[in-house]
Amino acid sequence: MIFDQSEFDLRCEWGMMGVAQLAPISDVAIVVDVLSFSTCVEIATNKGAVIFPYQWKDELAPDYAKSVNADLASMKRKSSNGYSLSPSSLLNIPAGAKLVLPSPNGAALTLRTGQTLTLAGCLRNCEAIADFARAHGTRIAVIPAGERWNDGSLRPAWEDLVGAGAILSYLDGRLSPEAQAAIAVFHSAKDGLVTALRRCSSGKELVARGFAADIELAAAINTSSCVPLFTRNAYVKQGTGMGSRG
Numbered sequence: 403m404i405f406d407q408s409e410f411d412l413r414c415e416w417g418m419m420g421v422a423q424l425a426p427i428s429d430v431a432i433v434v435d436v437l438s439f440s441t442c443v444e445i446a447t448n449k450g451a452v453i454f455p456y457q458w459k460d461e462l463a464p465d466y467a468k469s470v471n472a473d474l475a476s477m478k479r480k481s482s483n484g485y486s487l488s489p490s491s492l493l494n495i496p497a498g499a500k501l502v503l504p505s506p507n508g509a510a511l512t513l514r515t516g517q518t519l520t521l522a523g524c525l526r527n528c529e530a531i532a533d534f535a536r537a538h539g540t541r542i543a544v545i546p547a548g549e550r551w552n553d554g555s556l557r558p559a560w561e562d563l564v565g566a567g568a569i570l571s572y573l574d575g576r577l578s579p580e581a582q583a584a585i586a587v588f589h590s591a592k593d594g595l596v597t598a599l600r601r602c603s604s605g606k607e608l609v610a611r612g613f614a615a616d617i618e619l620a621a622a623i624n625t626s627s628c629v630p631l632f633t634r635n636a637y638v639k640q641g642t643g644m645g646s647r648g
Contacts, residue, residue: 403423405423406423406424406427407423407424407578407580407581408427409576410575410576410577410578410581411540411541411542411575411576411577412542412544412570412573412575412576412577412578412581413428413541413542413543413544413578413580413581414543414544414545414546414566414570414578414580414581414583414584415543415545415580416545416546416547416548416556416558417507417511417545417546417547417548417556418510418511418514418556420543420545420546421433421511421514421515421543421545422514424543424545425514425515425516425518425520425543425545426516426518427541428518428539428541428542428543429518429519429538429539429540429541429542430518430519430520430521430535430538430539430541430542430543431515431518431519431520431521431543431545432520432521432522432523432531432535432542432543432544432545432566432569433508433511433512433515433520433521433522433523433545433547434508434523434524434544434545434546434547434562434565434566434569435505435507435508435511435522435524435547435562436524436525436559436561436562436564436565436599436620437559437561437562437599437604437605437608437616437617437620438479438487438488438489438616438620439455439487439503439505439507439508439509439522439547440508440522440523440524440547440565440630441489441524441525441526441616441619441620442487442488442489442492442503443455443503443508443522443524443630443637444522444524444526444527444626444628444630445489445492445493445495445526445619446492446495446499446501446503447522447628447630447637447638447639448626448628448639449492449494449495449496449497449499450496450497450498450499450639451492451495451496451497451498451499451500451501452472452498452499452500452501452636452637452638453501453503453630453636453637453638454466454467454470454472454500454501454502454503454635454636454637455503455504455505455508455509455510455512455513455632455636455637456502456503456504456505456509456513457504457509457510457513458477458504458505458506458509458510459477459504459506460504463477463502463504466502467502470500470502470635470636471500472500472501472502473485473499473500473501473502474501474502474504475487475501475502475503475504477504479611479613485501485503487503487505488613488616489616489619489620490613490615490616490619493619500636506550507547507548507549507550508522508547511545511547512632512637515632518543519538519539519631519632520631520632521534521535521629521630521631521632522630522632522637523544523565523566523569524565524620525564525565525568525595525620525621525622525623525624526619526620526622526623526624526625526626526628527624527626527627527628527629527630528565528568528569528571528572528623528624529572529624530624530626530627530628530629531569531629532569532570532571532572532573533572534629534631534640535569535573536573536574540575542573542575544566544569544570544581544584545566546558546559546562546563546565546566546584547559547562548562549604557603559602559603559604560587560602560603560604561599561602561604561605561620563583563584563587563588564584564587564588564591564595564598565588566581566584566588567583567584567585567586567587567588567589568588568592568623570584570585570588571585571588571589592623595621595623596617596618596621599617599620599621600614600617605617628640629641
């Protein structure tokens with residue numbers, strides 16, 4: 403197929419169509435949503451929480467949360483008490499907590515990777531994610547999630563390309579041109595990540611809304627060895643014994 407990058411070991415493509423093209427023919431799919439789904443998942447699972455990704459603004463979310471005996475994160479990013487897509491809101495989530503986390507990008511992509519082993523990658527855990535992926539296959543798809551314009555169309559998000567490039571930079575294999583480009587963007591930004599994240603469109607939006615602290619958390623490259631693995635409809639920290647995906 404022309405668009406599936408199948409002649410390369412290391413693949414990179416945007417959003418939902420990237421998942422559709424790359425995930426079915428890859429050993430591992432890595433969803434990258436730096437601001438903020440993947441960063442939220444890393445922080446929460448590293449604390450021992452279980453994160454159920456869910457569709458954005460689905461009216462059945464409360465019922466789903468009840469069915470899995472989990473709390474439901476707010477669909478509004480807010481600084482008051484309660485869990486949301488703000489990574490800062492998850493810093494004190496207790497071990498064993500179960501949380502349904504709706505997201506228009508990272509969660510939506512996770513739910514469409516099919517039977518392919520799926521990980522949540524970000525800057526905080528990029529090397530650990532690469533190491534785990536390498537141990538589980540040679541055909542690795544890294545999917546920068548991107549954001550959404552007001553009309554619902556994909557907005558390629560610079561921070562997700564940087565996150566994808568960070569993960570790819572630790573992998574060996576034949577790189578697609580798209581994967582090479584992601585690595586080049588990462589290398590151009592890695593020495594000033596906080597500043598660059600603040601200046602990109604998504605970062606400027608967060609600063610304007612009062613969530614600059616989330617940028618600091620997202621930019622903390624390789625501060626975590628946590629590998630969030632999608633299994634049994636939820637992300638858990640790899641090694642917690644939740645069993646195979648189902």
